[in-house]
Amino acid sequence: MVGLIPMTCLRWAFFACFVCSSLGLQTLSQSCDPSDLLALKEFAGNLTNGSIITSWSNNNSVCCQWDGVVCGNEGNNDSVASRVTMLILPNKGLKGIISSSLGRLDKLKLLDLSSNHFEGVLPVELVNLKQLEVLDLSHNMLTGRVSQVLSGLKMIRSLNVSSNSFSGDLLELGGFPNLAVFNVSNNSFTGMLNSKIWSASNGTEILDLSMNHFVGSLEFEGLANCSSSIKELHLDVNSLSGHLPDSLYSFSSLQQLSLSENYFSGQLSKELSKLTSLKNLIIFENHFSGELPNVFGNLTELEFFIANSNSFSGPLPLSLALCSKLHVLDVRNNSLSGSIDLNFTGLPSLGTLVLSCNHFSGPLPISLVDCHQLKIVNLARNGFTGQVPESFAKLKSLTFLSLSNNSFVDLFRALSVLQQCKNLTTLILSMNFIGEEIPNNVSGFESLIVLGLANCGLKGHIPVWLSSSNKLQFLDLSWNHLDGSIPPWIGSMDDLFYLDLSNNSLTGEIPKNLTELKSLILSSNHTYSAGIPTIFKNHLQYKQASSFPPSIVLRNNMINGTIPPEVRRWKQLHVLDLSRNNISGIIPSSISEIGNLEVLDLSSNDLIGSIPASFVELTFLSKFNVAYNHLHGGVPTGGQFDTFPASSFDGNQGLCREIDLPCGSSIVPEPVIPPQLEELESPFAFGWKVVLIGYGTGLIIGLVLGYIFCTSKYEWFEKIYRMRLKRVEIRRAR
Template structure:
């Protein structure tokens, strides 16, 4: 039964009042509350004027509620705060590049923009708490307007092309916790910025790989929450401030690659929570302080390439927490007295390029977890300790220039290190015979550098079983005999240097079948950071690498006694970057199809006996920056165009038949032979014709 309900208490005045309240909520961005109030107002009006009754009104209300999504009061639908929007607009305007996904016209809610994180504020719009735009190829400066993001906690602008100095206002963000501006082009001083005066919650400061100058900031003492500090790869100078050693919570400190000088203070021992410390490649001098007993959590300590002197401190060589220790390239002296019984966690040890005295201590073999060991360029001497065969975990070993003797004994010991993948023994075993012991076996060896040892004998057969070889350097020895054909079976070999030996015979054709230089599909196992590799040119180191992948794919057979032709099949080596055949007795023409070596950067065929013309197709070698065909028997016109227009005249000198002129008076060997034959046949013919003519005339005259 329909029972009408009389509603008489709803006046027009009350409806207007509700409308005003709705407007107030709209002005405060409370859209959903305003919607509910507006809906109620309209519903009341319908109820009064349509006489649908209370039950009908309830039914209408239920149906309408079911048709709507339950989104009321959900904070994620609130737009960002207007002040934050203005701050980011100012930041964007200072940039010279656009940020993908930032468009206030298309999307006025900045919380939906790329790289923006907002919190769950509901009063005046959501607040921006994260601005993460790393690796976005941004260019331009940072404006002080960024300081308007006063709720910002994370700022990441790393790996871009930003430049200029940092605004002081950046460090007035009271809620900031992480600032990462690494790998940009920022300049200026970072001192006296009021660091952590207002921003007391900073946990991470990463300014790596920029162009900052001046000193390490002195006002770091206020950064009581700081646990990660990176200023590496800049131009900072001066000594380390004492305030740095007040950061009790600091766990990672990266200062490498600057010009920091002075001694290393004992205050470093106050950083009891330090896990990683890298101060390498600076100008720090003096002795290493004996404070490492206070650094009970220290796992990684690198101070390579400084000017440290004196002996290894007792607390350092007994540190139970250390996993990686790198002190290479200093002036440290005395014995290597590591206590491997205490240093049970040691994985990587770099002591190369110092003044340590030998012999190599037997105790190192007790570091059973050791994977990488670099003792190169020290005054050690003697033979390799027999106990080294116990280093079962060893993967990388460098003992170059340590005055070692007895190469056969060393190799027999090291073959027990079954995981050994990299072995560097350069400048040792002077004038010994290279072992040809058939029992030697290095199944996992991928890099062997045994250069500049003046070793005698042929290339040993045991190398043929090193199937994983990627890099082999036997240069600057006295090796003789032929280059073995089994080199072509090394599927992963991409760097082969046999230069400066006494090898003879032809270049084996199998070298044109090296799969890694044909396809380039190889996986390189990189060494740890304690290793350095040097390319040697004319007896002097010229380039230093820390990664095997930095070595250009190379085939260097220069300065031997090789004969025969340059095989046309070399064009198969499309991934080869350097081909050096200088200083041999190679003969015949330069193959025309060498132009197929599309990645070739350096080609040296000088000081041989090559003949014929320079193939014009070689103009297509667009990546060749160095070409040398001097001192051969080449002739004809030097090709024009491409890189050939940039090569100096010294690249072609010593070939009397070569010329650059538009009209080339010199001729190729084939053309010369052809014209010579024509001349030899034509001269008798012309003499005979003249003689016959004279005799005929005389005969006719005499016979009337």
């Protein structure tokens, strides 16, 4: 949706130019009407900040020459004082309330106070602006209800109060015969949609009611008068529901239709083919279902089709190949299936293709290489098979490619092909190429920023060719079978802020060079953004790589040695996970200098000594775990340490915690008795401990006897038994 905003802004700019020319503007040097002068002074007097406070005060009487003030002369009579017809003050840094005095500017035709810092309610006196044709109060901090004020502006042609905090319903509005633009988006309006707002006009072009709290179903009967004029309809981010009415498909001039993030349901009608002027069809995050109608051949102007996060099923319509102007095709998070038989040769303008999280299968379509402008391809979480086609090397514009969670094979071939895509910055190949060897003789990837090769069961060492990818910010090689040591050259990757090598078989010590990662030492903004694509990690979805916290994750390897005290240099680190290794020595107190640390997991190692008391200074720490080491002494108290569960310290016999068991206490805590065993405790029954001991003894004896008889060694047992019996008889004889 962000990419569509400039188009709407252009429409506003052109519309403003049209209005200004039609009003016959002129700035006169003669003095303005005294009542208008007084009204403007009162307006300025309510401002607490803004450039006009100074500029207007320097020229007290000739208000028609003031910044943003335009005057007109009624009847072209030079002897009559000019009246203020326009007040144009957008983006002037104005603060304060909108003065009720503006209601006395009864000749005002255009009022633009957009992109300032006005607050408070809209003065009811503005209802007196009977000649007002353009009202723009967008991008302020105004509050309260507006129906009473706006209902009186019967000459209005363009109304924009978007991006404020207005509330209430709009049921009082209606009867605007000249209405061309109506924009109340990004507020807190409630209630049903009111078709009376646009029913009196036969020239409405733009309706934007998005990002509010409107409810109910769509009723477009009131738009019958302007079915040929309506060009933009934005209803996204509300709570609207029901099926789309058939009358929607009669809007022959409709260019932009945005219905996303509502509760619309049902199937898309084949009548969609009648919207031949449609450029943007945005319907994501609804409850639409059924197959996508194969009628896109008539939508030759279509540029954006975004229908992700619905319940669509069936194949991808082949008629999409006839939308030669299509820039973005996003149908992720649906239940679409089958092979991709779309002929991409007919889509020369395609720049973004997102088909992730569906049930597509078969090989990758070779015709995709004919989309020479293709920058973003996300096919993750499907059932694609086979190899990456060699022809993909021709995708010279490609910057983002995610093929994760499929069944691709031949990693060496895939990397050999993709290394020729010199603009590639994000490559996610996780959960493919199962059990293959990670290739060493690969080159290229100098532009790579994100690399994901996790959950593949890959064998081998961390490849040296990665050292040439010195722009890497994100590297995930977790859940493989990589062995060898962590190469020191990783510490030379200046931009690397996320490193996950967990769940491998890496050995050796943590290289001190790793503490030289500049991105974790110096403050930096990871502004890299992939736009529409989503990166999956541990069942979580991230819009872009920069959403990940700065992390070093080496969990579950066979790393030994000590934790280098130089880790203090990682001032920007948020997550440090060294758990389930063979790390020994003490916990360096220098870790307390990592002020941004949120997660510290050192559990299941061979650490000795005590927990540094300075760790209480880690005020952002939300998860801490040192369980199953050889630590002793007291657990620090205060700060976050009072919130960590006892399990964070389990398995350290010499460790004590004041809130659980005071240090130095000789009192042995009573064991916790399971509730089901507590029921067995009674004065007339054996204690549960006795029962457990007897059961355990009997189990051991039974296992021994079973072993003896199952292994044919009962002769040996019988011999021992007879010897025992003979001794008993001798004792009796005595």
